[in-house]
Amino acid sequence: DHPHVATYLINLALLLRDTNRLSDAEPLYRRALAIYESSYGPDHPHVATCLNSLALLLRDTNRLSDAEPLYRRALAIYESSYGPDHPHVATCLNNLASLLRDTNHLSEAEPLSRRALAISEASYGPDHPHVATCLNNLALLLRATNRLSEAEPMSRRAVSILVRFQFETGHEHTNLRACTESYETLLGELDLDAAAMESRLQGSAEPFCPK
Structure with missing residues (x-):
C-alpha cells in the first residue's frame, strides 16, 4: 500500500487503457485511488489525478453517470489545492464539459x-x-x-x-x-x-x- 505502488499501478493502467484492455485497467485505477486516499487523505492532488484518470476510463466504457461525480470531485480538489486558474483545473474543466455535452447538459457545459x-x-x-x-x-x-x-x-x-x-x-x-x-x-x-x-x-x- 505504498504510494510508489499506486504510481506504478496508474502507469500500468494507462498502458492497458491505451491498448484497449479497459476491464484490466479499472481495478488498477481503483486500487491506486484507495492507496492515495489512505496515504495522503481524500483531498490531495494525487487523488484528483487518479480520479480524473478513472473518470476517463469510465467514459471510455460509456458509464457517463459514474464518471461525472469523479470529474467534479477532482475539479474541487484541484481548485482547492492550486487555485481556480491552474492548468490542471483547465484539464478537468475540459473533461467535465465534454461529458456534459455528451449527456446533453449543454447550457452547463459551455461556461x-x-x-x-x-x-x-x-x-x-x-x-x-x-x-x-x-x-x-x-x-x-x-x-x-x-x-x-x-x-x-x-x-x-x-x-x-x-x-x-x-x-x-x-x-x-x-x-x-x-x-x-x-x-x-x-x-x-x-x-x-x-x-x-x-x-x-x-x-x-x-x-x-x-x-
Whole structure:
C-alpha cells in the first residue's frame, strides 16, 4: 500500500487503457485511488489525478453517470489545492464539459468549456496544443447547439495550431486528425460548396506551411 505502488499501478493502467484492455485497467485505477486516499487523505492532488484518470476510463466504457461525480470531485480538489486558474483545473474543466455535452447538459457545459480555454491560453499562450484541444471541444459544443458560424473559427484555429505543431516539431499531434475531421464535418454542415470547403481547409494550414 505504498504510494510508489499506486504510481506504478496508474502507469500500468494507462498502458492497458491505451491498448484497449479497459476491464484490466479499472481495478488498477481503483486500487491506486484507495492507496492515495489512505496515504495522503481524500483531498490531495494525487487523488484528483487518479480520479480524473478513472473518470476517463469510465467514459471510455460509456458509464457517463459514474464518471461525472469523479470529474467534479477532482475539479474541487484541484481548485482547492492550486487555485481556480491552474492548468490542471483547465484539464478537468475540459473533461467535465465534454461529458456534459455528451449527456446533453449543454447550457452547463459551455461556461466550463470557455473557462478551460481561457485558463489554457493564459497558462500556455494562444498557440499551444492544449489550447487546440479546448477550442475543438468548444466548437463541438457550439455545433451541438446549432451555432455553426460561431464554431467555425474555433475549429479552424484548432486545426491551425496543430498543423503549426507538426511543422515545428516534425511530428503529427495525436489530435490533428480528429480536429481536421471535425472541421471538415462542420464545413459540410455549413452547406459550403466544394471549392469553398477546400479554400477554408487550405487556409487553416496555410500560415504554417513551408514557403
